[in-house]
Amino acid sequence: MNRSIIARLEKIVGRDGVLTSPEDLAVYGYDGTFEDHRPNLVVLPRSTEQVSQILSLAAEENIPIVTRGMGSGLAAASVPFYGEMVLTTTRMNRILEIDTVNASTHVEAGVVTADLQAAVEKLGLFYPPDPSSIKHSTIGGNIACNAGGPRCLKYGVTGDYVLGLTLVLADGRILRTGNQCIKDVVGYDLKALFTGSEGTLGVITEALLRLTARPKFARTALAEFSSLEEASHTVNAILLAGIVPAALELMDETAVACVEESLHLGLPLDVEAILLIETDGSDDETVWREIEAAARICRDNGARQVSVARDEAERASLWQARRSVSPALARKAPNKLGEDITVPRSAIPEAVRGLKAISAKYGLPIVIFGHAGDGNLHPNILFDKREPEQWEKVEQMVGEEFALALQLGGTLSGEHGVGALKRPYLQQALGPVSTEVQKRIKAALDPFYILNRGKIFPD
C-alpha cells in the first residue's frame, strides 16, 4: 500500500488505527478454517462515519476491502485471499442503547455476541441466537453470515432479530434501513438482503436488534435410540405435537462413541442415536409439562431410555455429552473439518447413512451431530493435515457431503455460509438463474467489485 494512501487512512482513523507491520498483519489473515492469507493493511475504524470515509477512499482508489469481525468464520469469508486491505470492526464495540420498553437494542457491529447477551439478560431481556462461536464472534459477523445455533429451532436465526441496519455501501454512502417496528412492508426488505451477504454488498456498522423476554426456566431430557429412524421420527412427532423445544440436538453413534472413548461418561455404545431435548419458558409448570410430553413422545417412538433432569446438576450432566463432542474430537485426531449441511427433517436418517458411506469409502471417520429439529447436521471429518493424501481425501469427502445434501433436497450450509470454500458448489446448489440474479444484485450495489472479492460467487 503506498504511503499516501496510508497517510490518508491515518487521517481518518488515527495512527493507531492503521496496521502495516508483518507481525500485526499476521493475526488478521485467518479465520476458523485452514486458510491463512496476509492482508496488505488493516484499518480499525471507530465509527460509521470513519467507515464511510474509508470506503469513499477505497472507491476512489479502487482498493479492494475485506471486512472482518473477530475472524471466527467457518467458510473463510473474512480471509483476504488476495492480500486485500482488511477493515476490522472490533473497535466499534459499543452497546449504544437497550430499550426495555420496546425490547430492542442498538449496537455497533463489533460487539461480541456473548457480551450483548449478558448485558440484555441483566435487564430481563434475551437475545436468542447462539452460534457456538458466541464468546468471541461479533454481532456484525453474525449478521453478515446469518448465524444460527441450537436455540434457533425455537427462536429463529440471527436474521429474525435484525430490525434495522446501518451499512456503508461500496461507494462510501451510509445506508440506514429498518426501524423499531417489527412489521414493516415499505419497499424491499434490504435488511434481509444484507443479512447473510457475507460482506459482499456493504459493510455493516450498526444494528438495531429485536429482543424477547428472558426465559426463566429450562428442563432437559436425554433419549437413547437403538434406531436412527426412530430418533428421526421422534423429532417430527415432538414438533407435530406442537412442542417447540429450545434445543433438539442429535448425536449419532460415532459421536457418542467418540465422547465415551475420550471421557468415560458411561454413555451407551450400542445406540444409533441420542437426542438431547430442552424446553424453556417463563412458567416453570409449563416448561415441565412440555419436557414430560416430549419424553413421553420419545418413549412412544421407541426410545429405549429417557432421562429427564430433575434439577440443575442433573441437567448439566445431561448436557455434558453434547458439550464434550468438540473436545473429544480434538483428542481423537490432530484435525477436524466440520461442515454444516442441511436437509429436510425427513431425510436425516438417509443423510446420516450417506455420510457413513462416504466415511467408509475414504477410510476417515466422520462424527455426526447437529440440530435435528431443523435438519442441520454437522459432519466432522477427523484427519491429520500433515498427511497430504489425507487432506486430498478430505476435500473429496466434503464435495461428496455437499452432493449428498443437494440430492436429498437440502443445501450446502445452514449456518456457516459460502465464503470462499463453498463457492465452487454454489451454482450446483442454486442453479444458473439464481446465481446470475445474485450476481446482478452484487454488480448493482458494488459495480467496481471492491467488497470481499472472490467470496460467495464462483469466478
Added chain:
Amino acid sequence: MNRSIIARLEKIVGRDGVLTSPEDLAVYGYDGTFEDHRPNLVVLPRSTEQVSQILSLAAEENIPIVTRGMGSGLAAASVPFYGEMVLTTTRMNRILEIDTVNASTHVEAGVVTADLQAAVEKLGLFYPPDPSSIKHSTIGGNIACNAGGPRCLKYGVTGDYVLGLTLVLADGRILRTGNQCIKDVVGYDLKALFTGSEGTLGVITEALLRLTARPKFARTALAEFSSLEEASHTVNAILLAGIVPAALELMDETAVACVEESLHLGLPLDVEAILLIETDGSDDETVWREIEAAARICRDNGARQVSVARDEAERASLWQARRSVSPALARKAPNKLGEDITVPRSAIPEAVRGLKAISAKYGLPIVIFGHAGDGNLHPNILFDKREPEQWEKVEQMVGEEFALALQLGGTLSGEHGVGALKRPYLQQALGPVSTEVQKRIKAALDPFYILNRGKIFPD
C-alpha cells in the same frame, strides 16, 4: 393490444385464457382502494411455464404487465393505472403437495389463503398468517405484499413462512429459490427480497411454505382501561413477562363507541381503550395458565375490568366487539379509508393522541384499532366520498398520519404495502440512499421496467 399479440397469447394460454371485452376487463381494474383503471387485456395462465412464455413475449414486445391475485390489496399495487396488460394468477390455484413429515406445503400462487388453511388444518397442521382478506386473497398476493394479520404477533408474518419461491423474471426466465430447509445461508436471501416486492421484481407463480402444528386450544380475555397509557403499558408488561399472545388487539374509545352505537353490545362508553387478548397452544392447561397470567397483568396495570372467557360461547362474545368494528364503520359513514401505520410499541399512546388531533383538525372521525403487540395501528377515517371537499381533507389527513408515524420512529405500512398510493411518501420514509439502492435493484432485475410500473417508487 394488436391482434397478433392477442393471437400469440391465446396460443400460450388458450382462447379462454385471454380476456379483451370491456365487460371482462372491468372486473380486473380495481382493488380494495378507491382506484379503478381498466386494463387493455387480461391473461389467465395455468402454469409457471405459461407465465414464463407470457413474460418472454412481453419482454420481446416491451409490453408492461401488472400481476394480480384476487384484487383485495389496500394500496392499489395491482391496479393497472396505465391500462397495462393484467396477468391474473387465479387459475393457478392448486395445492400441489402437503408434506406432513416436514410440515410444509407446495402451492400455486392463486390458491386462496383460507382454502390452504382449511386443507392443512384437516391434517393437524397450521398456516398462521391471517390477513383480514384471508377468505378471498391469494397466497401469491399475500407473499407479494408480505401480508400480516392479528396472529402475526406470535406466529410472524407471511414472509416468515416462505421457504421457497418459483418466480418468473422480467425476461421470462424461471427462478427457483429456497428449499425445504428452514436454515439456508447459501447466497443472498432472494426469497426475502421478492417477498413484499409487490410484483415489481418478478411474478410469483409457486410457493413452498412452512407449516406448524395446529394449536388445539385457545383462551380469550377482554380488558377495559380508563387510560390509554395503562393499556399500552399493559401490552409491554405482558410481552416482557414472556407471554406471547396469539392476538393482542387494541380498540380505542372511538372504535368502542362506534361499535356500541351501532350494535348495542353493552360496551362501556367511558373507557379509553379495550385490549382483546388470546393465548393458544397444544396444551389446554398451559394456554389457560397463560391467559390467567395475562389477565393478572392487566389488573396489575390498571385495567378496571377483565373478563376471561370460560367457554367457546363466551369467547365468541368477547370477540364480537372486535369483529364488529368493520360492519359498524360501514353503518356510520358511506366511506372509510383505513391506513396501517406502525410505530414502536412505546409510542402507541402518542400515536393515538396524534391521530385524534388530526381528526379534530379536519372535523372527520378517525376510528382506531389495531395489533397493539406490534405497534400496528389501523386508523380509519370516516367520510363521504361524494363530497369533494371531504375527499380532499381525507388525502391531507392521510399525509399527516404518515408524517406522525415517521416522527414517532414508525413507518408508513405494517401490512398493506406501498403500492401506488404511498409512493409519494416513500423517500420521506426510507431516505434517499435506501430509495436509490432499491431502484438499482429494480433496474438490475427489470431493466426495461416491464413489471408493475408506477408502484412503490416515486417517479
